[in-house]
Amino acid sequence: MASTIRVRAQAGSTSTEVQALIQHPMDSGFVKDSDGKLIPPHHIETVTFVHGGKTVLTANWGPAVSKDPYIKFSFAGGAKGDELVVTWIDNLGKTDTLTAKLT
Amino acid sequence: MKIRRLLLTALAACLLGGAAPAPASPEADRTAFQAFFKDRFPQTPFADFGNGPYAVNAPMRKQWEEIMQFPPYDFALDEGKTAFETKFANGKSYADCFPSRGIGIRQTFPYFDTKTGEVVTLDLAINRCRVANGEAPLKYQTGMMASITAYMSETSRGKPFAIEIPDDPRARAAFEEGKKFFYSRRGQLNFSCASCHASSSGQRMRGDILAPALGILAAFPIYRSDWGSMGTIDRRFTTCSSQMRAEPLPPQDIRYRNLEYFLSYMSNGVPITGPGTRP
Amino acid sequence: MQTAGPFPNETTRRATLRLLGLLGLAGFAGTAHAASAPGWPEDAFRQKTPDEALKLLYGKSFEASDKITLDVPEIAENGAVVPVAVSSSLPGVTRISILVPENPYALTASYTLAEGTAASVGCRLKMAKTSNVIAIVESGGKLFGTSKEVKVTLGGCGG
Amino acid sequence: MRVLAVSILAFGLSAPAFAATQAEAEMAVAAAVKADAQAVPGNRWVPTVTALKAAQKALAAKDWDTAAAQAALAQALALRSVEQSKEQETAWQDAVIR
Secondary structure, three states, rough: OOEEEEEEEOOOOOOOEEEEEOOOOEEEOOOOEOOOOOOOOOEEEEEEEOOOOOEEEEEEOOEEOOOOOOEEEEOOOOOOOOOOEEEEEOOEEEEEEEEEOOO | HHHHHHHHHHHHHHOOOOOOOOOOOOHHHHHHHHHHHHHHHHOHHHHHHHHHHHHHHHHHHHHHHHOOOOOHHHHHHHHHHHHHHHOOOOOOOOHOOOOHHHHOOOOOOOOEOOOEEEEEOOHHHHHHHHHHHHOOOOOOOOOHHHHHHHHHHHOOOOOEOOOOOOOHHHHHHHHHHHHHHHHOOOOOOOOOOHHHHHHHOEEEEEEEEOOOHHHHOOOOEEHHHOEEEOOHHHHHHHHHHHOOEOOOOOOOOOOHHHHHHHHHHHHOEEEEEOOEEEE | OOOOOOOOOOOHHHHHHHHHHHHHOOOOOOOOOOOOOOOOOOOOOOOOOHHHHHHHHOOOEEOOOOOOOEEEEOOOOOOOOOEEEEEEEOOOOOHHHHHHHHOOOOEEEEEEEOOOOEEEEEEEOOOOEEEEEEHHHHHHHHEEEEEEEEEEEOOOOOO | HHHHHHHHHHHOOOOOOOOOOOHHHHHHHHHHHHHHHHOOOOOEEEHHHHHHHHHHHHHHHHOHHHHHHHHHHHHHHHHHHHHHHHHHHHHHHHHHHO
C-alpha cells in the first residue's frame, strides 16, 4: 500500500527545509454526511519529525487542520542522504510512519 | 469543395432553421472567442488561461501558489501513474491503446472519430481501452478515472491544446452542437455556460471567482477544496448543470462530449496545466 | 481496481465509526478517542475561546508583538483550505500555536520546536466563517501574539 | 427573468386552496408526468423532479391535497422548462461571441 505520507526535505548549506503532505480525511465531527448524520471526528492529533534521533518538530493538531494536511518548516543542519522519520497518530489510534532521505 | 460547402449550408439550415444566418467557420469562432478573453483580461498572458480563476485574480493566485508547493492531487497522481504502468490481466496496458504510448497526448483530446462519427474524450478512450482488454470500465467523475487522467495530463503539461475538426460534416455538426449547448440557457436559474464563464468571467459568484471559458478545461482533472477530492470534466459539467437547477446528463453523454469538443477547440493554443487545484 | 487510500478497508472503518456513533461514543464532547496520542493536549483543544485554550496550554496570557509575521489571505478562496504561515524574529522560540476564535474550538494547531528548528511554520487550516487568526509564539518562557482577519465567503465546515 | 417570475408564481399557486379528490389528484399527477416527459434532456429542471416525486409520494400515501398541489407545481415548472428550451433553440445565437 502506498504511504499516506509524502515528504520533500531539502538539505541546504546551513539548514534543511521540510514539506510534508499527509493523506487523511481530518473529519472535524461538525460536518453532516448526505443522509444528514454527523460524520464523527477523525483527525490526526500528533505528527513528529525525527532527524538523527532528535525530534526537530512536534505538531499537535485539532480537527480544524485541513483535509490532507500540509506542513512546512526548517531545522538547522542536516545533510543529503540523512534520514528523517515522520510519524502521525490520529484520534482513533491509527498511525503511519515514513522514513525519508534528505535531498 | 463545392459539395462540402453545399453540405455545410444544408447542415446549417437544419441546425439553425432556414432564416438564420450561416454559422461562422469554427476558426472564425475561435478567433473571436479568444479575442474576447484577451480583451477582457489584458493583463493575463495567453498561456496563463489554463490556470482558470488564478489567471485573473491576484490574491487568489497567491493562495494557489502556496497550495501548489505541495498540491493535494499528488496522491492521485502517484496512484494514476502506478495504474497506468500496471498491466491488465491479458498482459497489455493503457499504453497499448494510445499513440505515443499514452505519454504527452492529453492536448489532442477530445478528437472526432471519423470511423464512428462521434467525439471521443480521453476518459471515454480510457474506458474503451479497458473494455477492449477485458477489464471492467471505471466510474467516471472521480476516483481512479481522475487519477489516470491526472497522470496523463501531467505528462502533457505545457503542450498547447491541438484539437482538430476534420473535414467531415458530422464533426462540424458536433462542434455546432457543443457551441449551442454552451450558449443555451437552461435550468430554473436560466443561466447558460456562457453567462457565467464568458460575460461574467473573473467576477465573484457567491464565494468563487468565475473562471474564463478560454482554457477552462486545460487543468483537468482537478482537486477542488470544495469537493475535498479529485474530479474529472464530467464531474464539473454535472455539477454545473445541478447548480443551474437542471438535472445533469449522464457522464459522457454525447451532449457533454460535444461541449468538451467545442470548449477544447476554442482553447487551441492554451497549454495543458492539469492536474490542477481549484477552490 | 482498488483505490490505494489510507484505509484499505474503508467500509469497515466507516462501519466501525458508525457503531461508535450509535453507542454515543463519537459525539460532540470529544469522547471519540479510541486512544489519544501521547502528549496531545486534549483539554486545550476542546476550548471555545482563545483565552481558555491558552490558559490550559501555557498557563499564562500573551502580549502583543510586532516581531511575529502572520501570513494569511485577506479573503480565503475556500474556508476548507486557508494557507497560514507564522514566523518570528524573537529569540529562542520553543512553541508556535495558531488559534481561530470563530471556529467551534479555538485552538487549531500547536507546534513544539527543538533547538535549531527555525521559528517558522506553514500549514493549511479550515475556517467555518470570517474570523481573526491568532498566532502565539513562546519565546524565553513568555508568550507573544499577533492576529489578522481572514474573510471567509465559502465556509470550510461543510457550508 | 421571465422564467424565474413564472416559477415563483407557480410556487405561489401551489398552496392547495381546495380539497382534492383521488380522481383529481391522479389526473394532476398524470398531467405532470406528461408535461415532464416533454422536457429536453439536459434541461429537466431539478425542482420539477423534486415536486413530481413529492406528488407521487403523496399519491401513494393517499394525501390527495398534497399530491394535487405538488403535481400542479411540477406541471407548471415542466412546461416552463419546455418553453425555455424552445425559446433557446434560436435565442442562444444572440449570445454567441463573434
